[in-house]
Amino acid sequence: MIPNPPANEEHEVFMRRAIELARHGWGRTHPNPLVGAVIVENGQLVSGGWHAQDGGPHAERVALAALGRPPKPGATLYVTLEPCSTHGRTGACCDLIKEAGIKRVVIGATDPNPAHAGRAVDVLRDAGVEVVVGVCERACRDLNLIFNHWITTGTPLIAGKVAVTLDGKSACRTGESKWITGDESRADVHHWRRYFPAIAVGAMTVLRDNPRLTARSPDGEEWCPVRFVFDGLLRTVIDRHLPSVYTDEFHERTIVVTTPHGGLGYVRKLREMGVQVWVMESGSQRVPFQSFRQKCAEERIAGVYVEGGAQLLSELVRARQLDYLFSYRAPILFADDKAKGMLSGLRPDTPGHAIRLEDTRHNTFGDDALLRGHVVYPEKLLLDETVFSLR
Numbered sequence: 001m002i003p004n005p006p007a008n009e010e011h012e013v014f015m016r017r018a019i020e021l022a023r024h025g026w027g028r029t030h031p032n033p034l035v036g037a038v039i040v041e042n043g044q045l046v047s048g049g050w051h052a053q054d055g056g057p058h059a060e061r062v063a064l065a066a067l068g069r070p071p072k073p074g075a076t077l078y079v080t081l082e083p084c085s086t087h088g089r090t091g092a093c094c095d096l097i098k099e100a101g102i103k104r105v106v107i108g109a110t111d112p113n114p115a116h117a118g119r120a121v122d123v124l125r126d127a128g129v130e131v132v133v134g135v136c137e138r139a140c141r142d143l144n145l146i147f148n149h150w151i152t153t154g155t156p157l158i159a160g161k162v163a164v165t166l167d168g169k170s171a172c173r174t175g176e177s178k179w180i181t182g183d184e185s186r187a188d189v190h191h192w193r194r195y196f197p198a199i200a201v202g203a204m205t206v207l208r209d210n211p212r213l214t215a216r217s218p219d220g221e222e223w224c225p226v227r228f229v230f231d232g233l234l235r236t237v238i239d240r241h242l243p244s245v246y247t248d249e250f251h252e253r254t255i256v257v258t259t260p261h262g263g264l265g266y267v268r269k270l271r272e273m274g275v276q277v278w279v280m281e282s283g284s285q286r287v288p289f290q291s292f293r294q295k296c297a298e299e300r301i302a303g304v305y306v307e308g309g310a311q312l313l314s315e316l317v318r319a320r321q322l323d324y325l326f327s328y329r330a331p332i333l334f335a336d337d338k339a340k341g342m343l344s345g346l347r348p349d350t351p352g353h354a355i356r357l358e359d360t361r362h363n364t365f366g367d368d369a370l371l372r373g374h375v376v377y378p379e380k381l382l383l384d385e386t387v388f389s390l391r
């Protein structure tokens with residue numbers, strides 16, 4: 001006999017455990033999603049698993065295998081993402097669930113792909129399985145910012161990160177920006193660097209800050225994502241002392257994104273050093289972001305974390321190409337008109353013409369506040385054409 005469904009709070013307790021397990025795959029599953037699953041028998045968690053890497057077994061399969069025996073009658077499977085109902089590289093999880101005799105499945109988020117959303121729910125219900133949908137749905141959806149975008153658009157999620165003062169400044173008038181936010185915020189940035197398969201910065205940030213652009217975890221582990229440098233004229237290559245992203249032990253993970261106007265000699269120099277270069281067709285010294293997005297899609301790079309500076313981020317916004325924004329705000333004020341603002345290049349006439357963030361999350365890190373969300377553009381984006389005239 002199947003016991004009564006547990007109360008909603010119990011569902012949430014077990015789903016939160018599945019979310020924790022899903023996070024073990026943080027940054028390792030692209031372009032696949034992060035997924036966690038647990039099996040509960042008589043109110044006890046008896047097994048769990050997560051999707052560890054692209055091409056690897058799905059979380060449901062791992063949790064069932066870890067149990068080492070058939071689930072007891074009345075067992076419940078909790079899974080953060082709707083199980084797959086079609087055969088991919090690993091077989092449909094819906095079939096696996098039915099074969100295992102599981103009679104209740106609790107799902108966090110439905111499949112973000114509109115063509116598949118709810119399909120597994122129907123398949124399982126048709127097979128007599130009780131299905132509960134939407135437990136901790138917001139948190140489960142938030143696990144897969146990148147996958148959700150990739151699977152619905154076929155292109156990478158382009159996310160920006162800024163660290164600003166209370167009055168919205170991202171650098172002093174001298175260009176100095178180290179450090180606006182505190183240690184806790186910067187540790188969170190490293191956490192997100194580990195999540196995204198690629199980081200991007202503008203040429204001026206490389207020249208001024210000489211950043212390492214790796215993800216350093218508190219236990220000292222260092223991981224290097226793909227590192228994009230946007231440099232339409234290859235000005236970062238001119239100096240004899242090259243930035244460390246071209247010379248360090250991870251330099252083969254660096255990709256310079258440039259135009260034919262940058263000079264073939266510099267392109268050759270970079271390639272001879274082992275640095276990759278994407279030369280993108282352009283009528284100006286700026287790489288068209290659409291072409292960049294397309295090239296990332298071809299290379300199966302599902303997400304790009306753009307760390308600035310202000311000019312690169314502003315140009316992305318002006319081109320409607322920024323999909324998501326992380327904004328860390330520190331409790332300090334520069335109160336200087338000439339200090340660098342976070343973004344520029346628009347001239348909304350009314351707040352109604354503003355860009356908005358939606359589906360926002362708020363966190364605090366020490367004294368700083370993080371606000372992040374999906375970028376929503378107004379129907380008409382009013383540009384300030386006096387800004388960013390090309391040399």
Ligand SMILES: NC(=O)c1ccc[n+]([C@@H]2O[C@H](COP(=O)([O-])OP(=O)(O)OC[C@H]3O[C@@H](n4cnc5c(N)ncnc54)[C@H](OP(=O)(O)O)[C@@H]3O)[C@@H](O)[C@H]2O)c1
Binds near residue numbers: 311
């Ligand atoms: N507070 C923060 O979160 C934060 C984060 C990062 C940086 N910063 C600070 O910001 C400052 C640098 O920012 P910035 O606004 O001056 O410069 P930036 O955005 O780092 O770099 C701008 C340069 O990137 C290149 N670029 C931009 N879009 C491009 C495109 N579509 N195609 C090809 N190249 C492109 C251009 O080079 P060309 O002009 O040669 O074409 C442009 O001049 C530094 O002071 C840094 O410390 C602050």
